[in-house]
Amino acid sequence: MKRRVSFHTLGCKLNFSESSTLARQFEEGGFERVGVNEPADICVINSCSVTEHADKKCRNIIRKLHRRNPGAIIAVTGCYAQLKPYEIAEIEGVDIVLGNNDKGDLYKRVLELGARSKAEVYSCDCEEISRFFAAFSTGDRTRSFLKVQDGCDYKCAYCTIHYARGSSRNMPIADLVEEAKQVAASGLKEIVITGINTGDFGRTTGEKFIDLLRALNEVEGIERYRISSIEPNLITDEIIEFCAASPKFQHHFHIPLQSGSDRILGLMRRRYTSAKYADRIEKVRSLMPDAFIGIDVITGFPGESEEDFQQTYDLLARLKPSFLHIFPFSERPGTPAVDMPDKVPSYISTQRVSRLEELCDELHAEFCAQGIGAEADVLFESTMRGGMMYGYTGNYIRVKAPYDKAVINRICRVKMLSMDENHDLLAEVIG
Numbered sequence: 001m002k003r004r005v006s007f008h009t010l011g012c013k014l015n016f017s018e019s020s021t022l023a024r025q026f027e028e029g030g031f032e033r034v035g036v037n038e039p040a041d042i043c044v045i046n047s048c049s050v051t052e053h054a055d056k057k058c059r060n061i062i063r064k065l066h067r068r069n070p071g072a073i074i075a076v077t078g079c080y081a082q083l084k085p086y087e088i089a090e091i092e093g094v095d096i097v098l099g100n101n102d103k104g105d106l107y108k109r110v111l112e113l114g115a116r117s118k119a120e121v122y123s124c125d126c127e128e129i130s131r132f133f134a135a136f137s138t139g140d141r142t143r144s145f146l147k148v149q150d151g152c153d154y155k156c157a158y159c160t161i162h163y164a165r166g167s168s169r170n171m172p173i174a175d176l177v178e179e180a181k182q183v184a185a186s187g188l189k190e191i192v193i194t195g196i197n198t199g200d201f202g203r204t205t206g207e208k209f210i211d212l213l214r215a216l217n218e219v220e221g222i223e224r225y226r227i228s229s230i231e232p233n234l235i236t237d238e239i240i241e242f243c244a245a246s247p248k249f250q251h252h253f254h255i256p257l258q259s260g261s262d263r264i265l266g267l268m269r270r271r272y273t274s275a276k277y278a279d280r281i282e283k284v285r286s287l288m289p290d291a292f293i294g295i296d297v298i299t300g301f302p303g304e305s306e307e308d309f310q311q312t313y314d315l316l317a318r319l320k321p322s323f324l325h326i327f328p329f330s331e332r333p334g335t336p337a338v339d340m341p342d343k344v345p346s347y348i349s350t351q352r353v354s355r356l357e358e359l360c361d362e363l364h365a366e367f368c369a370q371g372i373g374a375e376a377d378v379l380f381e382s383t384m385r386g387g388m389m390y391g392y393t394g395n396y397i398r399v400k401a402p403y404d405k406a407v408i409n410r411i412c413r414v415k416m417l418s419m420d421e422n423h424d425l426l427a428e429v430i431g
Contacts (some may be wrong), residue, residue: 001273001312002028002030002031002032002043002232003031003032003041004033004034004038004040004041004042004051005023005026005033005034005040005041005042005043005044006033006035006036006038006040006042006043006044006302007019007023007033007036007046007103008026008036008043008044008045008046008052008061009031009046010045010046010047010054010057010061010078010198011046011047011048011050011054011078011079011146012048012050012194013194013228014135014147014194014195014196014381015048015141015312016137016145017047017135017136017137017142017144017145017146017147017219018046018103018133018135018142018147019044019046019193020046020135020136020137020138020139020145020241021104021134021135021137021309022046022103022104022107022178023341024138024384025106025107026042026107026282026390027064027370028132029107029111034312034405036295039068040069040072040221041069041071041073041303042072042074042075042110043065043069043072043073043074043075043263044075044076044077044106045058045062045065045075045076045077045141046073046077046078046352047077047078047079047080047081047088048077048078048079048080049077049080049082049083049084049160049164049332050159050160050325051076051330051332052330052331052332053330053425054080055080055084056071058076058088059078059088059091062074062076062088062091062093062094063091063093065093066092066093068185070093070268073096073110073113074093074094074095074096075095075096075098075106075109075110076088076094076096076097076098077097077098077099077100077103077106077159078100078103078336079100079160079164079165080101081097081098081099082101082129082163082164083100083160083163083164083334084087084101085099085121085399087099087262087423088119089119089339091116094119094331095108095119095120095347096109096112096113096120096121096122096151097119097121097324098122099119099122099129100129100164100165100166101129101130101166102122102363103133104130104131104133104134104358105122105245108296108330109122109417114212116354120174121168124180128166128167128169129151129164129165129166129380130166130167130169132150132169132170132171132204133147134147134179134182134402135147135148135153136179136180136182136183137190138182138183138186139186139253139396140298140402141167141381141382142188142189142190142379142380142381142391142408143188143189143190143191143192143224143410144150144183144186144188144190144191144225144316145191145192145194145228145377146176146183146191146192146194147170147173147194147195148168148170148176148194148195148198148212149168149194149195149196149197149200149201150166150168150169150171150195150196151163151165151167151168151196152167152168152196152197152291153167153168153197153200153203153271154271155269156269156270156336156337157267157269157335157337157340158268158298158329158330158332158335158337159332159351160332160334160335161335161337163334165196166185166204166335168196168197168200168203169203169204169241170195170201170202170203170204170205170207170428171204171205171213171233172205172207173205173207173211173212175202175213176215176216176329177216177219179374180216180219180222180310181219181221183222184219184220184222185221187409188222188225188409189221189223189224189225189379189409189410189411190225190226190379191222191224191225192223192225192226192227192228193213193216193225193226193227193228193338194228194229194235195228196382197231197234198228198229198230198380198383199227199231199234199235199239199391200231200234201229208237208243209234210236210238210239212317213225213227213239213241213242213246213249213311217246217248220293222248223248224248224250224379224394224411225246225248225249225250226247226249226250226252227243227252227253227254227395228254229254229255229256229296230253230255231255231256231271232255232256232276232277232280232285233271233272233276233280234259234270235253235255235284235285236255236300240283240284240287240288241287244280244287245290245322245347246425249394250394250395250396251291251292251394252282252292252296252394252395253291253292253294253398254294254296255276255277255280255281255292255294255295255403256295256296256314257295257296257297257316258270258296258297258298258301258353259274259297259298259308259312260277260297260311260312260313260314260315260316261274261304261307261308261309261311261312262274262276262306263303264301264303264304264308264312266304267301267303268298268301268337269339272354274311274315278314278315278318280390281293281319281321290370290395291322291395292322292396293319293321293322293323293325294321294322294323294324294325294365294396295316295319295323295324295325295335296324296325296327297312297316297322297324297326297327297356298326298328298329299326299327299328299344299349299353299356299408300328300329300330300342300343300344300346300348300349300352301313301329301344302329302337302340302342302343302344303340303341303342303344304329304344309352310367313356313359315398316356316363317359320363320366320367321363322364322367322396323360323363323364323414324356324357324359324360324363326356326357326360327353327355328349328350328353329344329349330353332351338428342346360408362425365419367397368397368398368419368423368425369419369423371416371417371425372392372414372416372417372418372419373417374415375413375414375415375416376393376394376397376399376413376414376416376427377411377412377413377414378391378392378393378399378411378412378413378414378427379391379392379411380401380409380410381409381411382405382408387402387403387409388400388401388402388403389401389402389403389404389405390407390424391412394419396424397416397425398424398425399414399416399424399426399427400424400427401414401426401427401428401429407429412429412431413429413430413431414427414428414429414430415427415428415430
């Protein structure tokens with residue numbers, strides 16, 4: 001009987017691409033990959049540490065897995081493992097803690113694991129995280145996450161990513177094109193280009209992000225690309241103009257803001273002003289009026305006054321993004337923000353989150369409602385819920401239609417008929 005392995009992935013799209021690559025290594029070695037709720041001989045947790053909540057979630061998963069599979073090997077990797085390896089190693093049931101520098105060696109480490117009285121900790125104390133773990137996802141869903149870049153040099157005042165992921169680095173364009181061809185050969189039609197600071201691509205090789213986009217655009221078999229997230233100071237006119245002109249690159253952008261107050265942006269050590277940010281959004285809209293624009297925003301950063309928050313709210317209300325990803329400030333040990341004065345009480349930060357959530361609901365409903373009565377191309381995914389299948393338009397409106405296995409993983413023409421309470425559009429397939 002094959003040994004069974006499960007993967008539990010927390011956090012960003014980059015982690016999903018890495019987990020999928022690790023899973024392929026196990027499968028090629030003769031293991032059977034099973035679902036997260038099934039019994040397994042080996043349980044791999046690819047952790048996140050962007051907030052204290054993410055750390056807590058990882059600890060809870062470890063304890064739940066140990067209760068459910070007391071004899072299983074539990075291996076923990078990812079950003080939480082990199083930052084607090086010995087905290088994780090003390091949790092009952094953990095056998096291996098592996099930092100990001102050697103994440104690609106996890107399969108080998110599991111095979112080498114012998115009898116032990118405590119968890120083995122690998123590569124978590126290295127001062128410089130410099131290796132690049134090449135990764136892309138296949139088989140997990142209809143789209144693939146292609147990792148093109150890792151690490152970040154920005155060192156924003158609230159963020160531990162530089163310490164968890166190291167400096168900005170990347171693979172050569174030629175190698176990434178070959179990986180995209182492997183994705184196409186697997187039958188997937190859509191690639192999400194992902195990284196920690198995706199637009200900073202080229203630090204290692206001296207190449208440019210725009211040249212990567214042009215090269216990927218030529219890969220046969222891939223019909224859609226999305227850029228997972230890009231910093232406002234890195235989304236150039238050239239990138240925007242290319243995406244507007246390419247039929248493969250979708251009108252879908254995720255551009256973090258964090259604050260609409262220039263004073264708070266300065267304290268955060270961000271690399272743009274609110275005016276520069278607004279200029280980037282306006283440039284996108286001038287060439288792609290239908291573009292989906294997702295925005296990250298943090299409430300309750302130390303020193304954020306009611307006036308600062310109101311500036312953020314007013315800017316967002318004016319820019320009318322399609323969706324907001326809202327985070328209450330989470331103090332991360334070792335970051336400059338820990339020592340900043342004028343901490344914002346958590347109840348005030350929570351109130352501000354609620355106000356932005358209400359705004360998000362209004363803006364997302366308004367954006368999606370624009371599609372009612374229109375036709376669009378939708379890539380349907382394999383999951384069936386309540387007899388319906390779901391997929392996304394190029395500009396990231398979620399669409400549902402009666403399940404039809406024949407159109408799964410196909411880009412189909414649909415007519416969008418009505419919108420439900422979740423802002424999903426009911427559609428009929430017309431081609």
